[in-house]
Amino acid sequence: MARIKSKNTKPEIHIRKLLYKMGYRYRVNYSELPGTPDIFILKYNTAIFVNGCFWHRHENCKIATFPKTHAEYWEKKFRRNVERDIEVREKLFEMDISVITIWECEINRMRKNEEYKEKYLRVLRDRIERVFNYEEEDISVQMEIAEESMQ
Numbered sequence: 330m331a332r333i334k335s336k337n338t339k340p341e342i343h344i345r346k347l348l349y350k351m352g353y354r355y356r357v358n359y360s361e362l363p364g365t366p367d368i369f370i371l372k373y374n375t376a377i378f379v380n381g382c383f384w385h386r387h388e389n390c391k392i393a394t395f396p397k398t399h400a401e402y403w404e405k406k407f408r409r410n411v412e413r414d415i416e417v418r419e420k421l422f423e424m425d426i427s428v429i430t431i432w433e434c435e436i437n438r439m440r441k442n443e444e445y446k447e448k449y450l451r452v453l454r455d456r457i458e459r460v461f462n463y464e465e466e467d468i469s470v471q472m473e474i475a476e477e478s479m480q
Contacts, residue, residue: 340436341367341379348377351454362426364417375427375457378414382433386411390434429456 336358345368348355359369359376366376382392386407396403421428431453439446 336367338379338381340381340431340433343436343440344368344377344379344431347450351450353457362424363420364413366421370457373427373457373459374425375429376421377429377431379431379436380414380433384410385414385432387432387434390432392434427456427459429453 345355345357348368348370353370354372355377356369356371357367359366362369362376364376364378367379368377369375370377380387382390383394384407387393395407418428435449439449
């Protein structure tokens, strides 16, 4: 596991480039906050985590598979990762910091589907700038809610 990158991964770099093109300026791996967010946009007090679906157990995602060997070890490791994510999110909320989680599968889908990417980036901009007060942190869920309300 020492070979697993935790900083400057391809998904993180992809999101950083998109944010920069959208006009946002940010800090990378901002260690002054709990959980060291992958991206922190000071102007909007927004922390962005770019999570791998496998490691952070993205619900109902086909990338979040479970290894067949050493099941006990993996179950414990994954449970602790999810618990830590929740703890960090709660600490940031207490500091009145908006938290956005961007999942690996969403980035993969953006790379393949331009229409999805455009919708996703619109919702992302709304979340960053707090245009709407979303209760749900997951952008793909927010997109579904927005599409339902438009019908």
